[in-house]
Amino acid sequence: MNARLRWRKLVSNFMLTMTGVCAFVCVSVLFLILGYLLFNGGTSVNWNFFTKLPAPVGEVGGGMANAIVGSAKLLLAASLFGVPVGFLGGIYLAEFSGTAVASVVRYAADLLNGVPSIVIGIFAYSLVVLPFKHFSTFAGAFALGLMMIPITLRSTEEFLGAVPRMLREGAMALGASKWKTISTVIVPAAYRGILTAILLALARVAGETAPLLFTAFGNRFWSNGWNNPTASLPVMIFTYAVSPYEDWHRQAWAAGLVLLGLILIINILARTILSRGIAVPRG
Amino acid sequence: MPGPMRMSISKVNFYYGQKQILFDVSMGIADKRVTALIGPSGCGKSTLLRTLNRMHETVHSSRLEGEILLDQQNILAQDVTALRRRVGMVFQRPNPFPKSIFENVAYGPRVNGFKGSIGDIVEKSLRNAALWEEVKDHLHKSAYELSGGQQQRLCIARALAVDPEVLLLDEPCSALDPISTAKIEELLVDLKNLTTVAIVTHNMQQAARVSDFTAFLLTGQLIEFNPTPQLFTTPGDPRTEAYITGRFG
Numbered sequence: 402m403n404a405r406l407r408w409r410k411l412v413s414n415f416m417l418t419m420t421g422v423c424a425f426v427c428v429s430v431l432f433l434i435l436g437y438l439l440f441n442g443g444t445s446v447n448w449n450f451f452t453k454l455p456a457p458v459g460e461v462g463g464g465m466a467n468a469i470v471g472s473a474k475l476l477l478a479a480s481l482f483g484v485p486v487g488f489l490g491g492i493y494l495a496e497f498s499g500t501a502v503a504s505v506v507r508y509a510a511d512l513l514n515g516v517p518s519i520v521i522g523i524f525a526y527s528l529v530v531l532p533f534k535h536f537s538t539f540a541g542a543f544a545l546g547l548m549m550i551p552i553t554l555r556s557t558e559e560f561l562g563a564v565p566r567m568l569r570e571g572a573m574a575l576g577a578s579k580w581k582t583i584s585t586v587i588v589p590a591a592y593r594g595i596l597t598a599i600l601l602a603l604a605r606v607a608g609e610t611a612p613l614l615f616t617a618f619g620n621r622f623w624s625n626g627w628n629n630p631t632a633s634l635p636v637m638i639f640t641y642a643v644s645p646y647e648d649w650h651r652q653a654w655a656a657g658l659v660l661l662g663l664i665l666i667i668n669i670l671a672r673t674i675l676s677r678g679i680a681v682p683r684g
Numbered sequence: 685m686p687g688p689m690r691m692s693i694s695k696v697n698f699y700y701g702q703k704q705i706l707f708d709v710s711m712g713i714a715d716k717r718v719t720a721l722i723g724p725s726g727c728g729k730s731t732l733l734r735t736l737n738r739m740h741e742t743v744h745s746s747r748l749e750g751e752i753l754l755d756q757q758n759i760l761a762q763d764v765t766a767l768r769r770r771v772g773m774v775f776q777r778p779n780p781f782p783k784s785i786f787e788n789v790a791y792g793p794r795v796n797g798f799k800g801s802i803g804d805i806v807e808k809s810l811r812n813a814a815l816w817e818e819v820k821d822h823l824h825k826s827a828y829e830l831s832g833g834q835q836q837r838l839c840i841a842r843a844l845a846v847d848p849e850v851l852l853l854d855e856p857c858s859a860l861d862p863i864s865t866a867k868i869e870e871l872l873v874d875l876k877n878l879t880t881v882a883i884v885t886h887n888m889q890q891a892a893r894v895s896d897f898t899a900f901l902l903t904g905q906l907i908e909f910n911p912t913p914q915l916f917t918t919p920g921d922p923r924t925e926a927y928i929t930g931r932f933g
Contacts, residue, residue, distance in 0.1 A: 402795045448722060565779070567775055567777060567779040568779055568781060568782075569742070570739060570742065570773075570775060570779070570781075571775065571779040571781065571839070571842075572781070572791070572795075573739070573742065573765075573768060574739065574768055574772060574773035574775075574843070575738060575768065575769070575772065575792035575795065575796075575843070575846055576763050576765045576767075576768045576769030576770075576792065576795065576796055576846060577765070577791075577792075577795040577840065578795075585791070585795065586781050586791075589781075589782060589783070590781070591756050680892065681782050
């Protein structure tokens with residue numbers, strides 16, 4: 402074996418090893434975070450954590466029931482606002498718009514997706530919080546909903562576009578109008594992909610803190626209706642983590658663990674949906 | 685040309701963008717008969733078929749000149765969804781919807797606001813497509829569990845369910861094995877009792893077996909249009925003879 406060939410083999414092996422190492426780093430970061438959360442917060446995740454209100458400073462124990470319910474309310478209202486807008490907009494993009502309009506909308510959606518979440522928060526603050534003069538679940542949901550729009554829109558468009566052309570023609574050849582074709586054949590053929598994307602969008606905004614800091618704000622008690630400030634898991638983690646109390650730190654870790662568990666459940670749900678039902682064969 | 689014409693095509697020129705696909709084509713589709721369109725790949729036979737229910741309009745930048753009549757009325761002036769309900773289509777590759785067998789057949793009547801027993805119409809259509817016996821015990825299974833040939837007959841049943849006046853078939857057997865093909869060919873001969881059939885095929889033997897009239901197209905022009913026995917035994921144009929004897933295409 403000459404020197405040149407040996408060198409080539411060396412480079413090849415080195416690069417192969419590096420790709421493997423980087424893949425391993427990627428996976429191990431997740432497990433490291435999970436392990437760290439379990440180690441620090443595992444002991445604080447108990448029945449009280451899910452059922453009790455936060456304890457006053459100095460008292461040990463208490464829970465984050467209000468933050469869990471608050472996060473659920475925020476995500477529900479955000480989906481009710483963000484998903485229909487993104488979904489219908491995605492349908493327009495995939496089925497009705499010309500190529501020029503589509504490229505503008507697509508570009509705008511990608512930019513909106515790239516807007517830092519803190520900026521979305523300020524926007525929601527000046528649009529919803531200032532006129533009503535107080536923080537509210539609505540304001541927080543508005544901010545999170547805004548973030549869900551571009552993700553839902555782009556993935557709806559993508560999954561509709563992936564439906565084979567021949568299904569479209571099959572429906573139209575039977576005298577179905579364009580809207581009938583879309584609503585009874587195209588969307589049902591793509592619904593699993595779209596639903597998965599919506600769940601992933603939900604998982605993404607579930608952990609957002611910045612847009613909630615000055616919209617939903619925070620609350621140490623049960624939130625009174627939808628028009629009042631509410632606690633949420635991410636903001637609770639932030640508040641507790643920067644506090645000087647040892648017990649609060651443990652609670653923050655526990656909240657992080659619960660939040661990660663929630664996101665994990667949403668992800669698993671999304672994957673389960675993707676793997677069942679009648680799939681359209683590709684190609 | 686004997687027999688009444690259900691559709692008549694006169695002086696049709698067709699373009700995709702700048703490219704002309706069909707040149708001055710005129711012919712008829714005989715009522716309750718099978719008319720075959722044959723010719724080498726790219727001759728425009730599928731394009732011609734797709735103009736008959738205006739399916740060409742799904743492609744932007746397409747342009748049609750000329751006149752196509754269905755029952756003496758210009759189809760280009762009609763509402764396109766109403767037209768497609770009257771002129772059904774079966775495609776090259778089976779394209780069942782991601783629904784059950786039953787729902788596939790029921791789809792057409794449902795979107796067209798059919799009032800009455802959907803179950804009866806599904807059974808009748810599946811019988812007419814010679815598929816009933818094979819699927820009657822599992823109508824609620826996914827259409828994708830059927831074989832390719834069964835799927836194509838399901839698509840024929842789906843098209844028949846809206847009781848079309850004309851049924852267009854665009855190379856319906858090109859993705860199927862010989863046994864499935866034979867079944868569909870048998871079916872086509874029976875179908876002309878129910879409806880008027882126009883079929884595009886690249887398989888000349890198939891055209892000879894199933895059709896009453898055959899049109900031969902070459903590079904966008906209609907070379908010859910005659911009763912099938914005549915076209916295949918005593919072709920009127922040397923180019924037709926060259927094609928059917930396999931000298932090109």
